[in-house]
Amino acid sequence: MKTQWLQICENLQNRLNPGTYKVWVAPLAATLEGDVIRLAAPNGFVATWVRDRLLGEIAEAAADVFGRAMEVTVEAGNPPAKTPRTAPARPAADGEARRARAPRPAAAPPLVTSAAEQLSLPITMPARQTHHWRYGFDTFVVGPTNDMAYAAARNMTRSGAAVDTLFLSSGPGLGKTHLTQAVGQALCEASNRSNPKVEYLTAEEFSSCFVQALQSRTVDRFKGRFRDVDLLLLEDVHFLQGKEKMQDEVLSTIKSLQEKGSRVVLTSSFAPCELRNVDNSLVSRFCSGFLAGIEKPDASTRRRILQEKAKLNNAPLSDSVVDLLADRLTGDIRQLESCVHNLLLKAKLLGCTISVEMAQEILAQYSLDDPFLDVDAIIRKVCEGFGLSPEQLASRSRKQNLVVARNTIFYLARKHTDLSLQDIGDKFSRRHSTVLKGIASVERELRRESPLGRQIAGTLAMLERG
Structure with missing residues (x-):
């Protein structure tokens, strides 16, 4: 079971965000009894939390490893000991002596460092710090x-x-x-x-x-x-x-x-x-x-944002360049910032001033005028980007690549359409809460700049440029 549990943990590390894995999964210890995986949590609170929120994820990860459905249980305390098989005792006068000489059952060692051991170490919260504010x-x-x-x-x-x-x-x-x-x-x-x-x-x-x-x-x-x-x-x-x-x-x-x-x-x-x-x-x-x-800034506000970003970089833009960018870039403020930074970098590398022609070249790399007309167009683009079919996305499978693809669709639909969360979910027979959770998951990975977050960011950039 040790090898399988390590594989399950690796699978879960790919499915869950790092904080969730470290706090809730890493402290668990596992034993196998037939088709039942018994997990031991360090205390009742952790056991209840894992049982209520992660049991499905763990069962799916286990099914991927074993190739069949596995039952998963979670209890507080050490994993149950397994009694080694011994020959049945023959009825004899010295039966008690034979039982006394029989080896004691050995408790199965935890396969991951248990939180019970970790609790012996002091866990301290970071002290209140002086903040260095980036924005005013x-x-x-x-x-x-x-x-x-x-x-x-x-x-x-x-x-x-x-x-x-x-x-x-x-x-x-x-x-x-x-x-x-x-x-x-x-x-x-x-x-x-x-x-x-x-x-x-x-x-x-x-x-x-x-x-x-x-x-x-x-x-x-x-x-x-x-x-x-x-x-x-x-x-x-x-x-x-x-x-x-x-x-x-x-x-x-x-x-x-x-x-x-x-x-x-x-x-x-x-x-x-x-x-x-x-x-x-x-x-x-x-x-x-x-x-x-x-809400998204209007054209006038976009012009002033572009001017402010250029001013902060000591590289004022001409009115014609600002007008072009503000008219063509209708996404969020990060899109405006990215375009300004790319313009400034290109001008610096080429050793020339920023012109309308250069701005047009940079604009070719961005999503213009909200090209995603509806959620169906978003689904087609995501299928192309992830190499999946619409039928795969609509399935009930929880494989990581499918989950990430669906969440990407939820995120893009929220960003580029006026559909409600329920309308977006109806496209995949998913609940409102599932859509919301998926969008939040994408935002969290993007914010952390985790390996998965960087992969998602690259995919989003490719899809939005497309």
Whole structure:
């Protein structure tokens, strides 16, 4: 079983994000009894979490390794010992002596370093750090599609602010992180303390800290860290979907901060009403402050963004180049930034000025005028890019390449069409929550720049250029 379990773990490492694998799968130990794989978790909390959320993934990974369906069980404690086979004892007067001489059953050794052993080591949360903010309000370009979000974020940084909780939602690359960091930077600069109490992290990082606190029995310290702040900036809260224990902790944290007058900024790729498997009390807290959505910038705002990006790089663009780029590039802000950087790099390498002709050459590498007319066109392009058929994508298979391809379609459909999450899911007979989870998975890998994330980014670039 040792070899098979290592293969299953390798399979799961490809299926799961690194944080999930490290926290929940790596501590497990495994034994095999017929067609049953028995997993031992270090404690009941881990056993319940794995049983509720990962059992299907583990069973599929096991089926890939064994070539047949395997039953998987998860319990807390050490894996059960196996009794070695011995010849049956013959009835005899010295039967008790023979039983006394029989070898004792040996407990099966864990195949992965168990969390029980890891728990003997101190697990500490990183100390609060001084943040180095990349973005501020001075470089945020305001337009009709983001003016309410900007105004609300600005208001949070003023004394006696009307807004103490802000929920920002938008598609990727439209300015959520920029505004979030701008709030943190402004409040830190306005504080009369050298190191104001600010916590800035993603919901996934918050969850990892909480799990570490549970394992090291330092939950009180964890609560003291996150509930004793002046400002909490928590990104990607859609990660909390389906994670009941984490939702309870986030709810308690937000409630505590609101009661003491602290400020909270939350971001998500989805509005609160679009979230699924999130406790109603937590959604209510999300909605208790100001809700602000950010849409794609209009042409006028795109022109000013291009000018601002060029200015930051000390390479102003001519009006004709700016007009060309703003008219042809209608995607997110990252697309505009990428185009400017490519123009500047090409001009530097060639030792010439940026011209309209050069801009046209660069534009040939980008998706123009939202060429994806509908989700069917997106499906065709993804099938071509991944070498799959529409029938394979529509199947119930959970093989990694199919899952990544489906998630890529969900991501592109969300980005390039006006379809709802449910409409996108209907194309594959998937639930709204499955689509949301898939989009969040793509965003997470892109943000981490993991090997899978870089592969997805390359595929996205190829598809969008196509």
